[in-house]
Amino acid sequence: MSRGVYMHIPFCLSKCPYCDFASRPRRFSGEMEQYLSALLMEISQRAGGRADTVYFGGGTPSLCSAAQIKTLLDTLAHSLRLSPQAEITLEMNPATMVLSSLQAFRQAGINRLSVGVQSTSPRSSRLLGRSHTPVQARATIQKARRANFTNVSCDLIYGLPAQSLEEFQADLNTLLSWEPDQISLYALQLESWTPMAEQIRNKTIARPDDDLAAKMYAWARTVFLRKGFIQYELSSFSRPDKVCRHNLIYWSDDPYIGLGVAAHSYEQGVRTWNCSDIAEYMQKVMQYGKAQEGREALEGRERKTERLMVGLQLTSGVNKQKMRRQFGKDWKREFLKPFSEMKQAGLLEENSDYIRLTSRGMLLADVVFRAII
Ligand code: SF4
Secondary structure, three states: OOOEEEEEEOEOOOOOOOOOOOOEOOOOOOHHHHHHHHHHHHHHHHOOOEEEEEEEEEOOHHHOOHHHHHHHHHHHHHHOEEEEEEEEEEEEOHHHOOHHHHHHHHHHOOOEEEEEEEOOOHHHHHHOOOOOOHHHHHHHHHHHHHOOOOOEEEEEEEOOOOOOHHHHHHHHHHHHHOOOOEEEEEEOOOOOOOHHHHHHHOOOOOOOOHHHHHHHHHHHHHHHHHOOOEEEEOOEEEOOOOOOHHHHHHHOOOOEEEEOOOOEEEEOOEEEEEOOOHHHHHHHHHHHOOOEEEEEEOOHHHHHHHHHHHHOOEOOOEEHHHHHHHHOOOOOHHHHHHHHHHHHOOOEEEOOOEEEEOHHHHHOHHHHHHHHO
């Protein structure tokens, strides 16, 4: 079993119109420094045990300097046992990256980059409100290689308003030509309160077509597999030796500790989370050393359902032996009906070791999840 640490840096250059993450631009100079002081305090109060992976997410953690990231890592290593082989990822906005910064991040201990490319098409990048251009994204990946990063992942969004299959195909082919080690492929999902959802309601931009998005995903899967990538999770395609260990922790029921505003932690069915307001987070941590806002202990059927929903995200599926160990030999009883229906529909497959989504099931994962709930 591995254990991960997630650190949330909530600041961005600007707010993208589709984004529902806990992120926003800084409101005053010195806000980042103030936030990092609180984060350092939380690390020293809450971190303990060990960590096999560290993930700086956001927001845009690459707005921190390499010196700030190093201080966070040093404080973490002081507060827990950080594995010498730890995978340490930094999410990065290509708009801001120069070679010397990348070299400094590498020097500070970052050994994996997650680059928020999102699209290689100028039109889609503008629609998404990205603060970088595709040219900058490509240059960032090239500079990352020169800075000795051997593990570079890129995010790509599909199913955009008015995006044709051909446009998406060009988008993905361009990104593949930049030779990343992993691509995380996300369908555009909009919360109702985001500006882009409002634009769709106003008919200023077209409503994304779900059937077309499913075709894009199916096409992308075949291309990835042809190019030698493996799919280890519904959205993640990587070189065989570059599977993201931190991602696997989330999908394998392994424990993780979340530090920073809105960060979630998980251990043995108990989920806790921090408050999501930045000022409140800073004030609470400075006063009490923590800013926990909620706690949820999953038990019985709820816990089993959660394990199934999470485990089915992995292409290896849900490990039946693990489920038996955890919940007893009759763990499947409550799910026999949906399992049988989904297998008949060709969406689930099962053998003595695992139960998992079929290729068709990956396209219709929501149908399977709804049946299980
Ligand atoms: S850069 Fe990322 S986290 Fe920041 S607003 Fe855009 S999508 Fe959200």
